[in-house]
Amino acid sequence: MKTSWPMHPTGRQNERAQHLTTNEATHDTSDPHPANPQMNMKPTLTCFCFLLLTAFASAEVRQPNVVLIFADDMGYGDVTCYDAQSRIHTPNLDRLAMGGMRFTDAHSASAVCTPSRYALLTGRYAWRTGLKSGVLGGFSQPLIEKGRMTLADLFQGKGYRTACIGKWHLGMDWSGGIRGENGYNMRNNSEGIDFTKPIQNTAVVNGFDEYFGIAASLDMPPYVFIRNDRVTEQPTSSLKEEDKGGRPGPAAPGWRHKHVMPTLTDEVISFIQRSKPGPFFVYMPLNAPHTPHAPGDAFVGKSKLDIYGDFMVEVDHHIGRVMDELDRLKLSDNTLVIVTSDNGPETNMFPRLNKSGHDSSSHFLGAKRDNWEGGHRVPFIARWPGVIAPGSQCDTPFCLVDMMATFAEIASVALPEDQGVDSVSILPLMHGKNGDYRNRHAIIHHSSTGRFAIRRGDWKLLLHAGSGGNGYGTGKRSTRYNGTIEQKSFNTADRQLYNMRTDPDETTNLIEKYPEVASELTALAGEYVSKGRSTPGPRQETILQNWPQLDWLSLDPVPTASGDTANPN
Numbered sequence: 001m002k003t004s005w006p007m008h009p010t011g012r013q014n015e016r017a018q019h020l021t022t023n024e025a026t027h028d029t030s031d032p033h034p035a036n037p038q039m040n041m042k043p044t045l046t047c048f049c050f051l052l053l054t055a056f057a058s059a060e061v062r063q064p065n066v067v068l069i070f071a072d073d074m075g076y077g078d079v080t081c082y083d084a085q086s087r088i089h090t091p092n093l094d095r096l097a098m099g100g101m102r103f104t105d106a107h108s109a110s111a112v113c114t115p116s117r118y119a120l121l122t123g124r125y126a127w128r129t130g131l132k133s134g135v136l137g138g139f140s141q142p143l144i145e146k147g148r149m150t151l152a153d154l155f156q157g158k159g160y161r162t163a164c165i166g167k168w169h170l171g172m173d174w175s176g177g178i179r180g181e182n183g184y185n186m187r188n189n190s191e192g193i194d195f196t197k198p199i200q201n202t203a204v205v206n207g208f209d210e211y212f213g214i215a216a217s218l219d220m221p222p223y224v225f226i227r228n229d230r231v232t233e234q235p236t237s238s239l240k241e242e243d244k245g246g247r248p249g250p251a252a253p254g255w256r257h258k259h260v261m262p263t264l265t266d267e268v269i270s271f272i273q274r275s276k277p278g279p280f281f282v283y284m285p286l287n288a289p290h291t292p293h294a295p296g297d298a299f300v301g302k303s304k305l306d307i308y309g310d311f312m313v314e315v316d317h318h319i320g321r322v323m324d325e326l327d328r329l330k331l332s333d334n335t336l337v338i339v340t341s342d343n344g345p346e347t348n349m350f351p352r353l354n355k356s357g358h359d360s361s362s363h364f365l366g367a368k369r370d371n372w373e374g375g376h377r378v379p380f381i382a383r384w385p386g387v388i389a390p391g392s393q394c395d396t397p398f399c400l401v402d403m404m405a406t407f408a409e410i411a412s413v414a415l416p417e418d419q420g421v422d423s424v425s426i427l428p429l430m431h432g433k434n435g436d437y438r439n440r441h442a443i444i445h446h447s448s449t450g451r452f453a454i455r456r457g458d459w460k461l462l463l464h465a466g467s468g469g470n471g472y473g474t475g476k477r478s479t480r481y482n483g484t485i486e487q488k489s490f491n492t493a494d495r496q497l498y499n500m501r502t503d504p505d506e507t508t509n510l511i512e513k514y515p516e517v518a519s520e521l522t523a524l525a526g527e528y529v530s531k532g533r534s535t536p537g538p539r540q541e542t543i544l545q546n547w548p549q550l551d552w553l554s555l556d557p558v559p560t561a562s563g564d565t566a567n568p569n
Contacts, residue, residue: 065278068151069322069337070284071286072286072288073368074379075360076360077361077362077363078090078345080094083363087309099390101394103381104393106340107455110126110127111368111369111445114169115446116342118131119399120401121170122149122150122420123149130543133450134186136169137185137186137220142173144171149416149419149420151407154413155279156208160278162281163268163281164208165210168214168285171201172201176192176197188221195222195234198229199231200229217290218245219247219292220247221235221250223255225263234252236250242255245292256294257292258296264286264318268322272329272331278331302314319339338380340400344366345360349367364505365506371469372462375447375467378400395435397439397443398424402423402438403423404420409427418540420535442455449549451468451469452464454521456521456524458502459500459517461518464552465495465496493511497510497518526553
């Protein structure tokens with residue numbers, strides 16, 4: 001049974017036709033480990049046990065505040081607690097991990113940012129939409145469809161105040177401008193746009209009560225802040241006059257890239273202060289450490305590495321500011337804080353690795369845009385006092401598309417059957433429970449060029465030759481030796497099969513040794529595409545037109561590509 005969305009406390013009904021059902025099931029307070037019969041004869045102890053169980057049940061139904069921080073291009077090897085050899089010191093991220101759980105096998109839903117963000121917010125893979133490869137630009141049309149539930153919708157329906165503060169990069173409708181036949185492209189042309197008029201379909205029509213931030217990446221115009229549905233200042237200047245780094249385009253007078261991250265953090269802190277004690281949900285998609293690397297003056301030289309290292313030090317600093325404010329307001333004990341990244345690090349990590357030995361992908365192969373692990377295996381740290389054991393670690397593989405089902409379980413929301421169709425809750429993992437259930441559900445990896453890979457349990461199958469993203473060349477791959485990177489001849493064949501438990505660095509292709517595993521995974525990937533979902537439920541729509549990357553569904557061998565083309569973002 002579906003009911004309409006509950007009225008938000010402000011009285012504003014969600015503008016889109018979406019539905020949600022509240023889970024009314026009561027919690028079972030029975031003791032799963034019955035006491036010794038002799039002990040049951042002691043009224044005092046029985047009463048004490050009842051009080052303990054009542055307290056536990058109360059803790060179970062407590063609705064936490066949620067702070068979701070989404071870094072931009074932060075690699076697995078950029079965080080000290082993930083790579084002891086990291087040349088970048090991240091004390092605040094390490095502090096968060098000490099107070100919570102570090103997930104070692106977490107994956108963004110794509111190797112580039114726009115599809116990764118769509119999947120995070122909707123619980124649905126972005127390749128089911130018209131965006132089959134690449135990313136959007138600052139003036140691209142909205143990717144999130146009307147009627148598609150987001151994480152903010154979910155929380156808003158439960159009475160949370162919600163805010164998106166940071167980089168949106170999911171498209172919005174600017175007044176005027178030129179539209180192509182396909183709106184899902186990297187559009188950065190501002191011709192014809194009237195910046196004095198309201199912007200339609202920003203984050204505030206996707207369940208967020210408040211939005212403040214930038215339209216896309218910090219190297220994409222327009223270079224101006226947006227509050228809710230209007231620019232905060234007319235972009236009457238241009239980037240080349242105001243700052244350096246990024247594509248040319250309109251900019252607010254005096255725009256400086258280095259001011260963006262501290263401004264976003266100030267806004268997040270203000271929102272938390274205004275929303276205390278909660279419940280509130282704040283989604284904080286950072287602009288960093290994505291290019292252009294623009295650390296604030298106080299951070300220049302701090303890493304003793306390079307400008308990228310300085311930018312990462314600043315990322316850690318601002319995450320620490322949010323954590324400190326939660327402490328100051330005495331909100332930390334009832335706040336779930338998650339920090340993760342939208343994909344792997346930019347390819348400028350390779351010259352840095354050669355020069356300094358710092359490997360932003362840690363020991364994993366590849367980088368942003370790739371289906372190799374370096375493209376999408378990301379840090380994921382979650383802290384929730386009283387629920388997540390401090391200093392704990394989870395090695396079960398999962399995908400950020402799982403956040404929809406996870407937050408639905410936390411908020412006691414039953415998802416409609418047509419929403420969150422690729423999402424599986426990881427709340428049991430946060431509780432430290434066995435992850436076999438999640439291992440049985442496969443993860444689809446998706447590269448910048450739209451190529452597929454599938455991971456289930458220990459096995460990972462790449463349904464293509466090469467990396468699927470960056471143009472390393474099919475016959476070569478990046479190999480790390482003692483802090484340097486070398487190009488080693490390697491024939492990846494038409495498909496690649498790796499055992500991620502024994503070979504997480506993807507060095508030995510087992511495709512010829514285990515053809516039955518490859519066949520099974522290929523069939524499963526095809527099922528996920530054709531059913532329109534990867535979870536149980538009725539068939540849903542996936543846009544299948546003009547999709548050449550589905551050549552792996554053919555029974556004929558897929559020709560080995562001559563090389564992959566890099567996506568600019």
